[in-house]
Amino acid sequence: MHRADLPLVRVALLGAGNVGAEVARILLEDSEELGDRIGARPELIGIAVRDVSAPRTVDLPQELLTTDAEALIEAADVVVELTGGIEPARTRILSALRAGKPVVSGNKALLAQHGPELHAAAAEAAGTSISYEAAVAGAIPIVRPMLDSLSGDKVNRVLGIMNGTTNYILDQMDSTGADFNDALAEAQRLGYAEADPTADIEGHDAAAKVAILGSIAFHSSYTIDDVYCRGITGVTAEDVEAARDAGYVIKLLGVAERVTAEAHDDGSGATAATPTSTSAGVNLRVVPTMIPRQHPLAGVRGAFNAVFVEAENAGELMFYGPGAGGAPTASAVMGDLVAALRRSVAGGPAVAPSFHAGLPATNVDDVRTSFSLTLLCPDRAGVLAAISTVFAQHGVSISTMQQRDLPDAPERPGECLAELRIVTHRARNADLVRTVETIRELDEVLDLRGLIRVESAD
Amino acid sequence: MHRADLPLVRVALLGAGNVGAEVARILLEDSEELGDRIGARPELIGIAVRDVSAPRTVDLPQELLTTDAEALIEAADVVVELTGGIEPARTRILSALRAGKPVVSGNKALLAQHGPELHAAAAEAAGTSISYEAAVAGAIPIVRPMLDSLSGDKVNRVLGIMNGTTNYILDQMDSTGADFNDALAEAQRLGYAEADPTADIEGHDAAAKVAILGSIAFHSSYTIDDVYCRGITGVTAEDVEAARDAGYVIKLLGVAERVTAEAHDDGSGATAATPTSTSAGVNLRVVPTMIPRQHPLAGVRGAFNAVFVEAENAGELMFYGPGAGGAPTASAVMGDLVAALRRSVAGGPAVAPSFHAGLPATNVDDVRTSFSLTLLCPDRAGVLAAISTVFAQHGVSISTMQQRDLPDAPERPGECLAELRIVTHRARNADLVRTVETIRELDEVLDLRGLIRVESAD
Missing domain, CATH: 3.30.360.10 (Dihydrodipicolinate Reductase; domain 2)
Known part of the structure; x- marks a missing residue:
């Protein structure tokens, strides 16, 4: 098919920030190549912004800027939402989906709060989809894989x-x-x-x-x-x-x-x-x-x-x-956009993700991980026994314990101190919290610090 | 929808090797969970093998094994080809695609030789697809991303x-x-x-x-x-x-x-x-x-x-x-299979990859990379100049040159030798090959070895 014969698909862009400006640039610069990949030429019909005269880092065609997002969505075949925040993004996305228009979004706050509602709206409007590769880990393809x-x-x-x-x-x-x-x-x-x-x-x-x-x-x-x-x-x-x-x-x-x-x-x-x-x-x-x-x-x-x-x-x-970054995140947005448009061109409904497992x-409290912690103790007999007992009483098993003498500890001049570094086996978080609470109160423990989770220790 | 109400989709498996056996195991074990994800229950209806009584590493239900691949393909909704080699895999895949049945394959030799033919067959039979995540880098999702x-x-x-x-x-x-x-x-x-x-x-x-x-x-x-x-x-x-x-x-x-x-x-x-x-x-x-x-x-x-x-x-x-590996590669096959079946359930044709760019x-000869090489030379005046001149004559620019004296080189007792390690700037492969040919013939060069490409050197 000659490029001139390719049908047009109208793209509405909401937001002209860091990522939005890059998406606009790519759509304007690469429209022919993208058309060949999609089987239809994507045409950026407008960019909804809050203030058309605000200063921008990237030069965008002034005539594409508009404050009327609703009219822009109405005129488009597909909507790219890169405004961020819950509202008005949520309402706009829902109205696009309900009109059967695929939506591509990079709005992690919205997806993490109202994901189920957005997925339901996409599923109800047969044929449409919401995709959001850009919302997780920028350019890295992870949502789709x-x-x-x-x-x-x-x-x-x-x-x-x-x-x-x-x-x-x-x-x-x-x-x-x-x-x-x-x-x-x-x-x-x-x-x-x-x-x-x-x-x-x-x-x-x-x-x-x-x-x-x-x-x-x-x-x-x-x-x-x-x-x-x-x-x-x-x-x-x-x-x-x-x-x-x-x-x-x-x-x-x-x-x-x-x-x-x-x-x-x-x-x-x-x-x-x-x-x-x-x-x-x-x-x-x-x-x-x-x-x-x-x-x-x-x-x-x-x-x-x-x-x-x-x-x-x-x-x-x-x-x-x-x-993160404008161009990398825009790459993720463009991948979703091309996929959504290819689906439109092929015809037939989008495939919805399955959230059936519940x-x-x-x-x-119930998470089981290993922990590392450091205790400051007097260097005398019985200290290790007292500490080990507390761990055992709470069902937290010690994997490794390293003792380092601190003869000249500035905290306690004249006293012999030891630093104990303990790594536990996997233990319930709640058990570890109780262990730590009890240990803090031991006379044998002068300080407890550096309490941090450890992955893959056992 | 209750699981019992899910429609069935019939899966034909060609091949019961390392990967095929794992795919069979997953289909048999996880059919319910996969059904929930797909919206239809995948039913393994048969496994085509060359010899039903051959010894196998994994226990497979004997009643699923058959030597009649053609009849199996005929009875199936989707075909998974894991036999390897060009024929009969090519003919079988083409017949499945022409019958409108999606095919999942892990056959890299076939794809690398007859990919265009297979893609064309899938495109002609509207609605169908050939996918082959397992053919590249085993379990790693790379084809689909x-x-x-x-x-x-x-x-x-x-x-x-x-x-x-x-x-x-x-x-x-x-x-x-x-x-x-x-x-x-x-x-x-x-x-x-x-x-x-x-x-x-x-x-x-x-x-x-x-x-x-x-x-x-x-x-x-x-x-x-x-x-x-x-x-x-x-x-x-x-x-x-x-x-x-x-x-x-x-x-x-x-x-x-x-x-x-x-x-x-x-x-x-x-x-x-x-x-x-x-x-x-x-x-x-x-x-x-x-x-x-x-x-x-x-x-x-x-x-x-x-x-x-x-x-x-x-x-x-x-x-x-x-x-590589049976289970990891089977994971890639299963991803393709679930995606193909979700598409079948949703209805509408598959999206074909675009190979328009040509x-x-x-x-x-025209590739431009850096090269590293090591020369063994007598340690005397004029050697460096002679070598540098050859590089310059062929338009190959030297990035770094390191000299190491080898006073006791076993190759030439009594002679003072030097080892020169040279890394070039990016150069055309053909220019480098001619440089090397000329250098080998220099009286000043006793040996040339370790010629190897370097990435990201400049």
Whole structure:
């Protein structure tokens, strides 16, 4: 078919920020090549913005800008939503879907909060789809591979470095010994962190992505409220150094993990003191975590992202790439857009993802991971016994314990102190919390610090 | 919908080898869960084999085995072909496609030779599809992400470690200092290499994958005959050691790379002596290549595979995982199968990949890469000048040259020898070949060895 003969498909773009401007550029520059791939020429018919005269980083044709998003959606065949935030994005997407128009979105906050509603709207309007590769890990193809390539497998765990800002900060702390505040300031100076970095450093951004990816991986609907979330503001230079000494690196991991009701034996022979009524389901969490330096995720440096998937048959897979940035994220948007348009051209309804499994989100209390912690103690007989007893009483089994004498500890001049580094076997989070509470009150323990989860320790 | 109400879809499996047996197991064990994901219950109606009474590693229901593949295909809704080889696989797949039945195949030899014919047959029978995730890099989702996720981007280069056997051998050579034959014997002992390892160690297996993946990445049809192929049998322990000393590791890389007609300036200011009538297109090759140790591909150990993609907007992406094995490869097959069945259930035709671009496969003569080589020379005045002159005459610019004196060289007792390690800037392959031919004939050069390509050196 000659290019001139190709039918046109009208694309409405909502938002002209960092990513939106790149999507506009690609659509305007590559329309012919994209037409050949799609079998129809995508025509950008307008870009909805809040203020048509606002200054922009990329030159966009002024005549495409409009403040009337509703009219633009009405005139389009497909809608690309890159405005962010819940409203008016939600209402606009719902109206497009209900009119049978495919929607491509990069709006992680919206998807993580109202995903089920949006999927339902797409399913009701036969033939249409909502796709959102750009909402998780920027340019990295992970949503679609999870939906399609792994659709015949059983995913057991997803571990992701899904926030570039925090990975940059932790990588700086690891490679230069910087403390958190200095590394954050450097990230802000280089544009890796925003002036208000809260959403990144508190883990909220990663938590939204965990909710989205976990829903797909486990064929169940989760929202950000199902995700237990701890940021990296409490990670100290000492924690990073201690991890390095032990052959680990600290990463902010987003985790979605299958929890089976039977998995109560940690192999240590210890019996948990609290009743372990762990229910089957999926635990979703974002927590600073020590991972061994030889783990593929440990090599993910700077602002890069990566998602590590453990599946029953596939084994261990990793997807790596830029987790943010205008052009990379636009690549993910364009992939969704081309796929949606190819489907329109081919005819027939889109395939909807399946969220049939209904696996409940489990409480973090029931999560079983290893922990690392450091205790400061007087260096005398009986201390080890007292501490070991507390662990045993709470059913938390110790994997390794290293003692280091601190003869000249500045905290207690004239006293002989020892630093104990303990790594536990896998234990229930609730049991570990109670262990720590009790240990803090022991006379034999002067300080407890560096309490952090460990992946793949046993 | 209650599970009992789900419609059935009939699956024919051709082949009960390593992968086929795992696919059968998954279909038999997970039929209910797969039914929920698909919206129809997949029923394995038969497994075509050459000999129903042959011994098998996995227990398969005897009543499913049949030697009548044609009747099985006739009775099925979808066909999974895992027999390997060109015939009868080709004829059977064509007949299934022409009957409008989707086909899932893991047959890389067939796809790399007859891909265009198979795609054409699928396109002519409206509604059907041929998919083959399992044919490239085992469990790693790369075919589908390339077809869909990157469909709105412009791929510039694909670099892959796509053969586990050769990666295991090279990794052994690198980590233990073993020579090629010992590493091969170890790989055979552990089951990573076959008794006849030719297809792996000569690069043919990787070349088939490069043809398949390159076709998708560049929207053009290539066969294995378009792929320039060199195996690893000539890689010596000395080459591996020299690479390590220089901060590199040798990998057998499959490369599909966009070549632009303009890219003649290597930035060194040197002018090529031969006319550089490089034509635009795509170069496809499998060659042992030195890559820097900090490159993400350098960390791919043992029998693992990885595909590194450089795209205009996405930037650098990597896909990592097990490249072979029954269950991992079965995971890729099952992903294709579930996707094909979901499409059948939804109705409407499958989306065909686009091979419209018609970028020609370029000759390896025109490929521009850096090279590393080592020369053994007498340690006297004028040698460096003579060698440098030859490089300059052929328009090959030297990036780094390191000299090491070998006062006690066993080859020439009593003579002072020097070893020169040279890394060039990017140069046309043909120019480098002529340079090497001329250098070999110099009186000043006693030996030339370790000639190997270098990626990302400039």
